[in-house]
Amino acid sequence: MTIAESTEISPSEAVGQEPGAPGAPDECTELLPQTRRALLHRLAVGQAEGRAPSMAGAVVRGGRAVWSGARGSVEGEVPHGDVQYRIGSLTKTFVAVLVLRLRDEGLLRLSDPVGAHLADTPVPDATIAQLLSHSAGLAAEPRGPWWERTAGELRPEPADLFDERPQRHPAGRRHHYSNVGYALLGALVERLRGGLPWGEVLRREVLEPLGMSRTTLRPERPYASGWAVHPWADALLPEPAADTGLMGPAGQLWSTLQDLCRWAAFLLRGDGRVLGAASVAELRTPAVPPESGAWDAGYGLGVQLLRREGRLLVGHHGSMPGFLAALWADVEEDVAAVVLTNCTSGPAAGAVATDLTGIVIAHEPRIPEPWRPLPGPLDPELLALTGPWYWGANPHALRLRAERGLELTPLSGAGRASRFRAEKDGTWTGLDGYYAGETLRVGRDRDGAVSHLDLGTFVFTREPYEPSAPVPGGVDPDGWRV
Structure with a gap:
């Protein structure tokens, strides 16, 4: 993949659909040259202003990748779509899908307290739904040291992740982001899958069916090295890439542009081999829906929500030492964008991703599906x-x-x-x-x-306050007046 080169994933590879099936993309998925130029410009500005060693981005529309680009270098070359980057908390979206699969199989209910399935947890009354939506009140991070830069062998059991005050807020009262909550969800998956490691469950049940062979727990070549950029000089410092052990479900995964395009298509449409459209839509629903439209950020079940210029975006940010990632999708417009960079801080990966979706929508609004009569017979x-x-x-x-x-x-x-x-x-x-x-x-x-x-x-x-209908409180016998 050169800087302006396009890479494509067919609908069947991306979401398990046959071409021409309901919901499959139409023939108008190719982007116009001016759109592609605007996308490349936004990515280039993001890489330059963020001082990132490299930045790669892609856009998905109609269930397939329609554009990708990259700036900077990895090992002296412009990164292509098969180069792995660490994706941080985007890992949580994968863990949430594993949990919803268990729910759909009848092995748990989202209202179950986690203690009903995991013994010796210090927060047995927190529900699975609360863990998924970061509303269990748990501490944001495990007890020290800094887990993203620490080998996970230091904490051999889930209970070892917590200090003497595992909950910072009453359960169910507020959103409080908790990485340690997703460590518990990973342990839950392992418990209900007979002790199989969560990463192996993920590979068998999600990654293989979706064709995501380059999404792994540990980096596999070719991959980008992670760097910190000096704040006052154009100098680099290597970042460690620790195996985080029990904390892996919070941010361990590595992936590529090509694989994450498939994941974006899945989060928009679902795939019956992994999780149906209705359950995927449940992931994207605010965990505690606001009663008014006056909100600009929220959280579903493992999925972040944003409102930008009247549009609802779903996806997630990711951050690990040496890496930033973002995936944002507009369900209504059927457009998503992925951005990956190998820099601890500086690049606005999330803003670039949301802007990439906005550029496509502004330049090339979605063409609606053609009207068709209902399939008969009519009742x-x-x-x-x-x-x-x-x-x-x-x-x-x-x-x-x-x-x-x-x-x-x-x-x-x-x-x-x-x-x-x-x-x-x-x-x-x-x-x-x-x-x-x-x-x-x-x-x-x-x-x-x-x-x-x-x-x-x-x-x-059928008529306003129809007298013959059982209207609560009855209808005045004198009827309407003038």
């Missing part, structure tokens, strides 16, 4: 539910979507919109917004005809 009874409904006097539209799904949209500019998934018992479950997780039921009169919709106790009728 007449289901079709009869569509159209206008009223919550009190507030008009809404109910539309039929794929797989018997429904979508409720307010027509007055005020109200609550939501999509609904069809269930086997004839009800629907809300997927987003205020009604997420709530049940939509069809109400019928004595003759079996549809009389109303019941949505979490809210009654929707």
Whole structure:
């Protein structure tokens, strides 16, 4: 990969899809020359201003890598897409996927206290979900020495990671980033996989199915050496690359641009061989969703969240001595960017990655999928539910979507919109917004005809305050007045 060269990963390699399958990229994935120039310029500025020995970046769109570039050198050469860099806390996204796989297999619940699965932990009541979302109140770091620069053999058991005060805050009350919490999650994976090391579980269950053969616990050539850059002189100091042992699940992994493009595509779309789209979307959901839109940073289950210029980005930063990494993805625009650099501090890897996604979106907005009719046959009874409904006097539209799904949209500019998934018992479950997780039921009169919709106790009728429907509190018998 030369500086301006493009490297591509086919959809089937990236996300386990067949070309032409639903959700596969269309023919318009190639970037225009001016877009590629802008991407290279941003990467070059990031490397020069950050004084990084090298910086490599890539963009994923439509499930495949569509651009990559690099500046600086590794071992005297411009780094190519197969050069390993240490990715630090991006490792946490991989560990979270392993935990969700265990959940989907029925081996644990996210609400389980970790003590139900791990003996002798000093925080037995912290739940698995709290560990994943950094809301268990645990200390940010293990007891000394500085773990990123220390051989992990110094702490042979998980309990050895904690000092006399393992929790700094009450569990579930606030977000407090904890590297040591992910050490516990790695031990949890090993316990529920019969003692198999978490790195081996990761290789078998995630990396091999996704074709990520260059993501490893220890560096494998070719790889970049890590450096510290003197703050007041253009001089370098080598950084150690310790095997962090029990702390490995917090930041041990090494990876490449090519592998992380596959990972970005997975975090956007899921892959049935590893984790389905619904569970991946759960990773990307704020662990404690804010009730208003006034937030610019958050955390899901192993995934960081950012709001930038009205866009929601998901991904993670990574930092280890000698390395910085970032992966940020815009789910709505189906664009992601990866940035890797071999420098302890200085380069704004996260800002460069978010800017790379923004450049693609600004220069080449996503072309929407073509409209297609629903696959038949069409259920007449289901079709009869569509159209206008009223919550009190507030008009809404109910539309039929794929797989018997429904979508409720307010027509007055005020109200609550939501999509609904069809269930086997004839009800629907809300997927987003205020009604997420709530049940939509069809109400019928004595003759079996549809009389109303019941949505979490809210009654929707075909006419505003329809007298024949079971409106809570009843309808005034004198009706509407003028």
